Amino acid sequence: MTESRSALQLVEGVDLSDKVCVITGASSGLGRESARALAAAGARVILAARNADALTEAARWIQAEVPGGRTSTVHLDLTSLASVRSAAAEIREKTPVIHILMNNAGVMFTPFSRTRDGFEIQIGTNHFGHFELTRLLIPQLAAAAGARLVVLSSGGHVLGDVDFDDPNWERRDYDKFVAYGASKTANILHAKEADRRLCDLGIRAYAVHPGTVATSLARYMSRSDFSQLRQYAVTNSTARGESTDGYLDFITPEYGAATQVWASVSPDLNDQGGLYLEDCGISETVAPYARDPDHAAELWALSENLCAAS
Numbered sequence: 679m680t681e682s683r684s685a686l687q688l689v690e691g692v693d694l695s696d697k698v699c700v701i702t703g704a705s706s707g708l709g710r711e712s713a714r715a716l717a718a719a720g721a722r723v724i725l726a727a728r729n730a731d732a733l734t735e736a737a738r739w740i741q742a743e744v745p746g747g748r749t750s751t752v753h754l755d756l757t758s759l760a761s762v763r764s765a766a767a768e769i770r771e772k773t774p775v776i777h778i779l780m781n782n783a784g785v786m787f788t789p790f791s792r793t794r795d796g797f798e799i800q801i802g803t804n805h806f807g808h809f810e811l812t813r814l815l816i817p818q819l820a821a822a823a824g825a826r827l828v829v830l831s832s833g834g835h836v837l838g839d840v841d842f843d844d845p846n847w848e849r850r851d852y853d854k855f856v857a858y859g860a861s862k863t864a865n866i867l868h869a870k871e872a873d874r875r876l877c878d879l880g881i882r883a884y885a886v887h888p889g890t891v892a893t894s895l896a897r898y899m900s901r902s903d904f905s906q907l908r909q910y911a912v913t914n915s916t917a918r919g920e921s922t923d924g925y926l927d928f929i930t931p932e933y934g935a936a937t938q939v940w941a942s943v944s945p946d947l948n949d950q951g952g953l954y955l956e957d958c959g960i961s962e963t964v965a966p967y968a969r970d971p972d973h974a975a976e977l978w979a980l981s982e983n984l985c986a987a988s
């Protein structure tokens with residue numbers, strides 16, 4: 679376990695100078711921190727996100743932190759499959775090979791809305807957009823002959839499973855907590871099935887829970903949302919015979935980004951994949967529905983169908 683090491687400390691002595699990494703949501707929080715660490719190890723890092731000014735600012739910050747760091751930016755709005763497709767085309771123009779694709783961008787507990795293609799906003803942003811991006815970049819990942827796909831999930835996946843009868847909340851009253859849980863469950867299932875289907879192409883996939891990290895992710899949360907989550911944690915741990923006060927212990931992005939960077943570079947993960955990682959190690963704290971291989975295959979088929987139809 680290397681849980682007390684920062685993302686930057688994790689890449690000390692690692693040479694990524696012949697590697698290309700693509701990171702979504704690299705304009706802030708965990709994505710930006712991961713980009714700094716991978717650039718510090720010498721990688722060429724393509725930063726993808728939707729806000730052009732924030733992306734430019736992130737690239738400038740990395741330049742200042744890592745003199746000589748190699749970054750470029752791509753506009754990507756995961757709430758539009760048209761934008762995802764043009765971002766994938768732009769990435770393909772920049773590089774014929776991708777060694778690390780980090781599907782990091784995400785939103786949490788947003789009020790109900792839909793993406794441009796009609797998906798519920800949380801699963802649409804966190805999963806369907808990334809599913810399409812990944813699908814379009816498979817040839818570039820395969821060209822690396824040893825690529826890693828790192829998918830940001832969350833311990834919050836326990837809040838909900840994907841409802842295959844109503845994945846986009848067309849027939850239920852909206853519950854933003856369950857919807858976030860479903861999107862983060864989808865991230866785990868995506869990594870699992872991607873690993874199964876793509877490992878023969880040398881592509882291994884991992885889902886990551888980064889911990890509870892002080893970033894902008896909680897921007898949609900109210901005080902009562904925090905109380906509700908705290909109550910949920912207390913009820914759950916009591917049911918498991920454990921005790922907690924339910925208060926969240928936040929860590930900084932420097933340390934929060936450690937597990938996704940570890941997933942990207944650690945030799946400990948050579949020749950294995952489809953795993954759920956936390957605290958820079960393999961974790962078994964996965965809800966049963968998120969480890970079910972049939973469920974993973976079903977989500978892949980659903981995602982292919984819904985993206986192809988949009």
Ligand SMILES: NC(=O)c1ccc[n+]([C@@H]2O[C@H](COP(=O)([O-])OP(=O)(O)OC[C@H]3O[C@@H](n4cnc5c(N)ncnc54)[C@H](OP(=O)(O)O)[C@@H]3O)[C@@H](O)[C@H]2O)c1
Pocket residue numbers: 702703704705706707708709726727728729732754755756757782783784785786803804830831832833834887888889890891892893894895896
């Ligand atoms: N922080 C935590 O405690 C925690 C815990 C578990 C899991 N995670 C996961 O970690 C990942 C990173 O989150 P974070 O904590 O670093 O949050 P963050 O600081 O809010 O960063 C999220 C990033 O995603 C981008 N993004 C959001 N919607 C997008 C869209 N439609 N298209 C393209 N980019 C979009 C954001 O850009 P904008 O600024 O333009 O919105 C931002 O760059 C998420 O997947 C989250 O679920 C975080």
